[in-house]
Each structure stands twice: as C-alpha cells, then as structure tokens.
Amino acid sequence: MLVLGDAHASDSDRCDTLLELYRTLEPDRVLQLGDLERYDLPAPTWFIAGNNEEFDVIEALRAGDDLETTSNVHLLASTAATVDGLRVGGLSGNFAPTKYDLSRDELTGERRRHFTHEDVERAAALEDIDIFLTHEAPNGLLSYGYDPGCEYIDDLLEAISPDLCLVGHHHRHREAEIAGTRVVSLAPAWERYYTLDPETLALEGHEHDLSSDN
Structure with a gap:
C-alpha cells in the first residue's frame, strides 16, 4: 500500500510529482495525509482534508455528493473505511481554538479547514481502528x-487506541510511541513516499528523485 504525506498539488510541479508517483509505482490502494489539492487520481485514494484544499469539493465529499471533477478519492472525515483488510479512520482539518466549540455548519469559507468538537466527538466513537x-x-x-x-x-x-497513527501537515519525518500507539509524522510527497505492509503495519520510507525545486 502506498502512503503519502502532504501533496500541495495546486502547485504544478508538485502535482506532476504526485502523478508521477502514481504512474511509476502503480499502487492498488493509497492513503494520503491531507493538503491533497488534486481530486482526480489514477488509483483509489483514502485521504483526510488538510488546511489547504478546495473546500467546496471537500464539503461535497463530506456530504457524499458525486462530482464530475473527482475520481478515485474517498474522504475520511471522522469516518472509517476498510482498506486492504485494515480499518482506517481519519480526522479531517486542523485546529483553531476560536472555532473548535462551533458547530460544523457555522464554519464558512476558508474556515471550513478546521475541525470542531463535533468532528472530534464523532471520531472518538470510531471502533476497531487499525x-x-x-x-x-x-x-x-x-x-x-x-x-x-x-x-x-x-x-x-x-x-x-489505533495500532498506527499517521500525521501530515508538518512536512518532516518523526516517529514516537504515544499512549501505546506508534505515531509517524510523514515527510511531504515531493520528498519521500512510504509503503505499508497491511499484514504487519510495517511502514517504510523511500527517497525519490522526483522532487520539485520549488
């Protein structure tokens, strides 16, 4: 399984890098950690929304709407899906202290990037998350x-209490064990890609030579 950190594919060079990874690696399944900004992809991709997205598209995906501009993308927004036999859950958005106590429908415009207490409460109710x-x-x-x-x-x-937690946003690779969970912050997709063994949850990082100069 291919695992990717932030993509920031609104940048043309980084979009080219993202698509080249799909073409070169030919993954069957992909997990992606937000700031995707490209919603028609060559292989099925389960992702969380970051703080840089096309938020009209994200809201449509939250609502389960079909869009002609999206393909092979599955948003995890305090929801879970079974991917290669693994139960994968996700929390979309980033934290803003002034928005956390609002309801989701009170967020407008770019403020839709944030998660709220409702989102966290729904995520906390997820069960059997790997x-x-x-x-x-x-x-x-x-x-x-x-x-x-x-x-x-x-x-x-x-x-x-998942076995593995994968973190985007920070653009750097770090690992720790926290509350009994292995937690890994991922490097961005233009620097490194990762492969995940669904049987063992072993995560391996791979440097590549597709990096943008930007």
Missing part, C-alpha cells in the same frame, strides 16, 4: 522549541 490519519500532531511527536501538538489528538489516541 490506522488513524490526522493532519494535526499529538503532543510528544514534534518540537520547534515548543511542542506543536494538539490535546484533542492526544484524546483521540487514548479513545481509539
């Missing part, structure tokens, strides 16, 4: 001289 995808990191994974982790991701790891 892999959990999130755009925000838990505490204890990354440091910029401060910990950028989000307490609500900490709470979700405690509630869901």
Whole structure:
C-alpha cells in the first residue's frame, strides 16, 4: 500500500510529482495525509482534508455528493473505511481554538479547514481502528522549541487506541510511541513516499528523485 504525506498539488510541479508517483509505482490502494489539492487520481485514494484544499469539493465529499471533477478519492472525515483488510479512520482539518466549540455548519469559507468538537466527538466513537490519519500532531511527536501538538489528538489516541497513527501537515519525518500507539509524522510527497505492509503495519520510507525545486 502506498502512503503519502502532504501533496500541495495546486502547485504544478508538485502535482506532476504526485502523478508521477502514481504512474511509476502503480499502487492498488493509497492513503494520503491531507493538503491533497488534486481530486482526480489514477488509483483509489483514502485521504483526510488538510488546511489547504478546495473546500467546496471537500464539503461535497463530506456530504457524499458525486462530482464530475473527482475520481478515485474517498474522504475520511471522522469516518472509517476498510482498506486492504485494515480499518482506517481519519480526522479531517486542523485546529483553531476560536472555532473548535462551533458547530460544523457555522464554519464558512476558508474556515471550513478546521475541525470542531463535533468532528472530534464523532471520531472518538470510531471502533476497531487499525490506522488513524490526522493532519494535526499529538503532543510528544514534534518540537520547534515548543511542542506543536494538539490535546484533542492526544484524546483521540487514548479513545481509539489505533495500532498506527499517521500525521501530515508538518512536512518532516518523526516517529514516537504515544499512549501505546506508534505515531509517524510523514515527510511531504515531493520528498519521500512510504509503503505499508497491511499484514504487519510495517511502514517504510523511500527517497525519490522526483522532487520539485520549488
């Protein structure tokens, strides 16, 4: 199974890199960690929305609407799907303290990028999750001289107890064990791709020479 970090495919060079990975690797299934910005893809892809997306498209996918502009994309928004025999759940969006206590339908425009308490509560109710995808990191994974982790991701790891949690957004590879879960922050797709063994959940990173100069 192919696993990709942030793609930022609104950038033409990074879009070319993303599509070249699909063409070169010919994956049967793909997991992607947000900031995708390309919604017609060559292989079935389960992804979470990040903070950089086409939010009209994301809202349509949340609602289950069929769009002529999308193909092979499956949004995980406090929902779960079975992928190669694994139960994969995801929380879409990033955290904003001023928006968290609102209801989802109160978010408009670019503010639709955020998750709310409703989204977290729905995600916490997911059961039998093997892999959990999130755009925000838990505490204890990354440091910029401060910990950028989000307490609500900490709470979700405690509630869901997945075997593996994959994190986007931060554009750097880091690993830790948190609350009994192996947590991995992924490098972006233009720097590295990952392969996942569905039997063992072994995740392996691969450098590639498709990087954009941008």
